[in-house]
Amino acid sequence: IPLKSLEGKTVLITAGPTYEAIDPVRFIGNHSSGKMGYSLAEEASKRGAKVILISGPGSQTVHDKSIAVHKVTSAKEMLAKVFEFYDRIDIGIASAAVADYAPKEIAKEKIKKNDEHLTIELVKNPDILKTMGDKKTHQFLVGFALETQNEEENAKGKLEKKNLDMIVLNSLRDEGAGFKNDTNKIKIFTRTDEKEFDLKSKDEVAKDILDFVEAQLLK
């Protein structure tokens, strides 16, 4: 793969968790560190792409200052930010771990611990990637699937349901894969191909993913 193999392409990447506020001091979140998405952003930029990184909260930073980083907190904010750019992008990669549900109401004041039980009503968040799939025109769309069971079946289901071109499966059953680790172990599916990779650093995994994307674009 030549060094500037993504020259002329605009790549949008979602990364990290989303935080869904319960009250002014608490939220519902998850263990995503953003590392996978930030590695993808750095690698795409090295390959000459214009990179837009939409990132949930976390401590990751970009080294390559040409990457445009947009920080968001909730799934709704992430959705809105993605669609500020969506028409202009060639490749979309959704590596964010978006909260599927958010509290129906955000309490204005800190919730006091008065009662033995506390019930928080949750409502479904928008599915950002599904919305991207529905509005897809020329974009090449890559999703992730984070699974704990029926991994391949669920990943292929998401490829179809969200109208994706490619999906990257990582399983929490594989040691060193998924959240927080500096490593990941993936299997890629398109409608016609599949390929399994060894456990590697997330920087190396990002290269494998972008090599696969580039090979698909050349088809």
Ligand code: PMT
């Ligand atoms: O951030 P790290 O600590 O490095 O960890 C990386 C990772 C494990 C978070 C990453 O590799 C990963 O698997 N990201 C997707 C996590 C996830 O939410 O998977 P999912 O199977 O629930 O969702 C499927 C796809 O739809 C994902 O591309 C997700 O970004 C997207 N989605 C899901 C729900 C939603 N409301 N909006 C979405 O866009």
